[in-house]
Structures are given as C-alpha cells and as structure tokens.
Amino acid sequence: MNLQFVVDGLLTGSMIGLGAIGVTLTYSILRFSNFAHGDFMAWGTYATLAVVGAISAMFGKVSPIGSLSFGWPLIVALVVGMAFTGLLALLLDMVLFARLRRQGQAIIVVMASFGASMALRSLLEFIFTSRPTYFSRAIQIAMPLGFGVRITPDQIALLLLAAVLVVSVHLIMTRTQTGRAMQALSQNAALARVIGIDVAKVVRVTWIIGGALACVAGVMIGILIQIRPFMGFDMLLPMFAAAILGGIGSVPGAVLGGLIIGLAEASAVQLIGAEWRAAVSFIILMVVLFVRPIGLFGFRER
C-alpha cells in the first residue's frame, strides 16, 4: 500500500485544523456558527496575493528561499494578510454581527453570516474574477521519504508553520491572561463579566486570532493547490466537522479533528475513490453528532 495519503492527509488536515480553530473559538465565545469563516480564508489569501504583487512591483523579482517556491515577499505578505483578515473579521463583527447579537437571537446571526459569506465571495469574484490563480507556477521536486512517500519543501515548511501556530495559540489560550479570559467567557459569560472581564475586548481578540489563522490556512491552500474565490467556502464543511469532532471550544480538539478528517479524506481517496472525498467530512460529522455530540474534548453544556 502506498502511504502517500498520510502526507496528503496531514497537509489537508492542518489546513482544516487552522480554519477550525477560528470556527470553534467563534462558536464557543460568540455562540454562533460563522458561515463566513471560509470566506475569511479566501479574503486573506487574495490580500496576501495582492501584497505579494505590490512587493514584486516595488522590488522586482525576488529569488525563492532555498528550494521553496516562494521568497521573503510571501512571508511579509502573509503577515500583512493575517493582520488584514483579523481586521476584516473585526469590521464585519462591528457593522453586522455585534448589532444582531444585541437582539439576542443566535439564528439571526447565523443567517447573517451566511449572507455575509455570499457577499464576501461575490465581491472577490468581482474584483479578482473566478479564474483560479497561483502564488507560483514553479514546479517543485518532491523528495522521496521512503515507503513510496514523497514530500515537497513547501509542504514541509507549511506543516512546520501550522505546528508552530497551533502550539502558539494553545499557549496563548492556556498561559496568558487573555487566553484565560477567553476560556472563562466560553464557559460562563455572566460570571466572566462579574469577575471583571471586558467581553467586548475578548471578542475582539477572538476575531483577530480566528481571522489571522483563517488567512494562514487559505495561503496554505493557495501555495499547495490554487487560489479561487470559492476556496474557503469549500472548506466550510470539513472545518465545522473538525470543530465539532474535536469538541466545540477546544483548540487542540479542532486541530486533532482537522487532522483526523484530513487523513480520512486522503485515505478515502486512496482506498475508495476520489469521488468520495467530499462525503467523508459529512459522514464523520453525522457519526459524531449521533455517537458523541460533545466531541473528543468537548464538555456538556449546562
């Protein structure tokens, strides 16, 4: 048996996982399913692409780092893109979600996020057209790892980046005062206010973290596959499946859920057939909801 699907699964899984962190944080802290999260990914990717374009217009052609397909402009652009996506999420919350949240009906906010998702996507198609584009068209040579497994330098770099980000977010959540405030807010909002936590501030941090990670996940897809306005929307089901599988509110859970779904998708392609790929996250989602609705690391709502 060819074990290539393990590498593919880990890569897809870490993209899903990074996106699912945002989904799970928004769900547990703001108490709604944000369907626009996938479009944050796409917006972040296009923003990064635009900054890469601007840099190459200013500095000309920059040679890639080592055997990677990209150079420093993409790294700088990614940081700018992360900030941009965080601010975009913040802005959308200010003009849309925060106002609707005050009315106290979660379902209205969910529907609004669906509308925002469509609007954001259409806007991207309008600005950048729906034709797929790429950060680089260079072909990378995959290195053999043995057992028939091959991996490209880009893939290694992005797996490392994903790991670093996941560990950082986990440390922020568990070791910093802001992270503890986020945990507190997700576990008991009224009590969080009573002990002096400024909910509005924590909500802002949540959007920024979720948006920034969505941008990274999007750029990963952009580097490894392609950039399309629908790239984020297509990730929505796997991301929600991962967040629910991991247990709503759990950052390690979202990442583990992402990896499981990524690996399951990749092995389904290998063992059953590529046409079943999309069904995998749906089936996993259903099984989790029936068997263990609180997910792997979740807890029962009071």
Add this chain to the structure above:
Amino acid sequence: MSEPVLAVRDLEAGYEPGVPIVRGASITVNKGEIVVVLGPNGAGKSSLIKAVAGLVPISRGAVLFDGKDITAAPAHTMVHRGLAFVPQTENVFPLMSVEDNLKVACGILKSRESPARIAEIYATFPDLERQRKTAAGNLSGGQRQMLAVARALIVHPKVLVLDEPSAGLSPKFVAMVFEMLSAIRKSGVTILLVEQNAKAALAIGDRAYVLVEGKERHEGVAAELWNDPVVAELYLGQRPKSAGKAVPFGKGSAA
C-alpha cells in the same frame, strides 16, 4: 460603623421591560457590616443584588457605591470599583483548574502582584492549594463555594455581595461557609448577603431586611429579627400557595 458604603434607592429592576421583579427596594449597607436580605421565594432577593452587580437591567432608582452613582454600570467594571459579586450557582469556571479560576480573576491587578496575591489566598484557604490542579467542576459543593468566595476576594473588594452562599450545601459546609464569612468581615470587608437559611445568616449578620414582592418590608437588627413576629408574618403570609417548597421562617423552630 455608620458610614454607608452601598446604598440602593427606590430600585426597580427586571429581566424584561415592563416586568419589574424588584419594585422600589431601598437598602443601605454601612462600612464593616454584614447585612442580610431575607424573604420568601420569588421575592426578588437575587434580582436585587444582581441588579446591583450590573447583571439585571435597572428601570428606575439608583445604586450608590462609595459615594458614586453606579446605577446600571457595566458588570465588568464593578470589581474595579471594589464591589465583588458571588453568584449562587455556576459560580466557578468548571473546566478550568482551581488555580486558573483564581488567576483569571487577577485581570485587574498588576501582573507582578498576582502570584503574591494567589499565595495569600492559598494561605487563607489551604484546601484550595491542595486542589490547585483540580478542575473546578470536580470540586465538592462546599469547596466550589470556597473557591468562588476566594476568587471574589482576590481583588481586595470593599464590599462582597453573595447570593445564597449556603444553597445546596450539607449542614457541615453551611457552618463552614458562615464561619468563613464572619472571618472575612473581621478582615475588614463589608458583606451583603442574600439567604434562605435565615437562622444561620441572622446569627452572623448585623442588620437584616425582609424583601417581599420586590420591596423591603421590614428592617432590623439581625439578632432581634429572628424572634420578630412581623417577620414570620411576612414570610408565611406571602408564601405563594403553589410553592410547596418555600422555606417557612425558621422551619417552625421559632416565631
């Protein structure tokens, strides 16, 4: 002793507009006192102190704290002013460790001060230090209450407001909680307390109010209220017919 630190004036408050639960209540808490609010089930005791803490919308009246008007100030600003509230149930973060429950409340302290402050709290509550890694949701009811009070004390509040701290506890823990409150008052913290367990609360309290249908109907020295026939009247007379679980005053042992 007679300097008012917390004053509630003609307060009207409720969760829904037009449906007040607190209807024109006025109470005063003086510096260094333990003030107890008693009353039958549904009298609006909890809503009264939740309104003070900024958790229930206020439609009329005023809350004065330390001479300043804090009426309808956002709940998260209360600890900054020195007013700490301990809710009745769900008063710890169940998935966080005991230590994280304490740390998360240190937000308004300077980050350098927090470790020393937590050490002080552990010195006062050694049980909590032994359980510092335990998830708060796995503590016993009494320990959970202890953690909730300890967390409220961490920011050096001037006034500690508690919603039925003895609710749902076994008699052993009830005694422990009231001893703890007495000790806290001795350390200089003023206490406002809502209680169903009238006997135990009046035993440690200085003054008490009886709240009926959202308004204070009677006020007196705590020790005297226990034998006051008016109090028994207010409790029993106002008990809703359907509410079989309403706790009669003194459970028949007095009045």
